[in-house]
Amino acid sequence: YHQLHNRAGKSVKAKITLIDMNQQQVEFGLSGTLKHEMKKTLARGEQVLLFLNRRGYAPAINCQECHWLADCQRCDKPYTLHQKQQLLICHHCGSQKRIPPQCPSCGSVRIAPLGQGTEQLESRLEELFPDSSIVRIDRDSTRKKGELAKLLQEVSDKKHQLLVGTQMLAKGHHFPDVTLVAVLDVDGALFSFDFRASEQMAQLMIQVAGRAGRASKPGQVLVQSSFVDHPLLQDLVHNGYHHFAHQALTERKQARLPPFTFQALLRADANYPYYPENFLRALTQQPLTGCEFAGPVPAAMEKKAGKFRYHLIIQAKSRKELHYGILQLLALIPKNEWQGKVRWSLDIDPIDLNW
Structure with missing residues (x-):
């Protein structure tokens, strides 16, 4: 592989600082330290980027009387x-419904949002910083053709001082006057069952940090977390991505995970949960040469769009053994008594186990 040792244009690497949310006075998801640094940055005539990878106003609403939660019946989310x-x-x-005027369970009108998305953050920032122009860049605000390019040009022209965005803003954009970047919530990726979650989180943090101090002005990155002592965060902040990647590879080798082994993911879904489970379990009854099974288990999101979903991981020491085992597996499917009742797909070298 090739390693880049210098930033483009000889700009100085932004300093990353962890903020312990357990030790802060928090308002609208913003720590006291972050608000103080935002005011200083804005006073210098520079721009601030707040990164929150959660679009919408709030990730859920509930009743404050009976704790009813507005769930999608097709997805159980x-x-x-x-x-x-x-x-x-x-x-x-993608299903939609109107906001209920009262709780369908107990009749109370005390229905409130839970958590915060980019839409709500934008609204709260308007209260905290009324003299600053705020722009939100996410999938919802850029649906119209040409809207993303228009908003990015406005940022470059310094028409906006505060930028709120999701993953769309993390990669490839050059904002020379953005000198403060804040990552508001990284904690979800620290405790995921997907072994690639920490890698993806680390890459995203480095990409977001790359938006700060890209020109002659020095930049800083503030990362808010309730788990600042987590080894992953400590390693990434104090030792850098290269050291983090080396440690991650060592752990994967010990655990016999890719890239030191090779995987395929067999997915199945159906209208009833026991259909995909039985379909996959029947396939595991026949050993595959050079391969081992993990599962079947429910997908991380077991029900989506009315379908119940299970998956089975097939793993081998070499790609040749994996491909040979997959050929054996595919030959078994037409004989499987459940195959006509499920929809299935096969993913070689799966990137995301949270399908």
């Missing part, structure tokens, strides 16, 4: 509140 559209939208299957 909460609806996301989109305040400006006055809609509840499922980000998994």
Whole structure:
């Protein structure tokens, strides 16, 4: 592989600082330290980027009396509140419904949002920084053709001082006057069952940090977390991505995970949960040469768009053994008594286990 040792244009690497949210006075998801640094940055005439990878106004709404939660019945996941559209939208299957005027369970009108998305953050920033222009860049605000290019040009022209964005803002954009970047919530990736989650989080943090101090002005990155002592964060901040990657590879080798082994993911879904489970379990009854099974288990999101989903991991020491085992597996499927009742797909070298 090739390693880049210098930033483009000889700009100085931004300093990354962890903020312990357990030791802070928090308002609208912003720590006291972050608000102080934002005011200093804005006073210098520079720009601030706040990164929150959660679009919408709030990830859920609930009743404050009986604790009813607005769930998508097709996915068993909460609806996301989109305040400006006055809609509840499922980000998994796309279904929509109006915000109920009262709780359908107990009749109370005390229905409130839970958590914070980029839409709500934008609204709160308007209260905290009324003299600053705020722009939100996410999938919702850039749906119209040409809207993303228009907003990015406005940022470059310094028409906006505060930038709020999701992963869309993490990569490839050059904002010379952005000198403060804040990552508001990294904790979810620290405790994922997907072994690649920490790698993806580290890459995202480095990409977001790359938006700060890209020209002659020095930049800083503030990362808010309730788990600042987590080894992953400590390693990434104090030793850098190269050291983190080396440690991650060592751990994967010990655990016999890719890239030191090779995987395939067999997915199956159906209208009833026992159909995909039985379909996959029947396939594991026949050993595959040079391969081992993990599962079948429910997918991280077991129900989506009305379908129940299970998966089976097939793993081998070499790609040749994996491919040979997969050929054996595919030959078994036509004989499987459940195959006509499920929809299945095969993913070689799966990137995301959170399908």
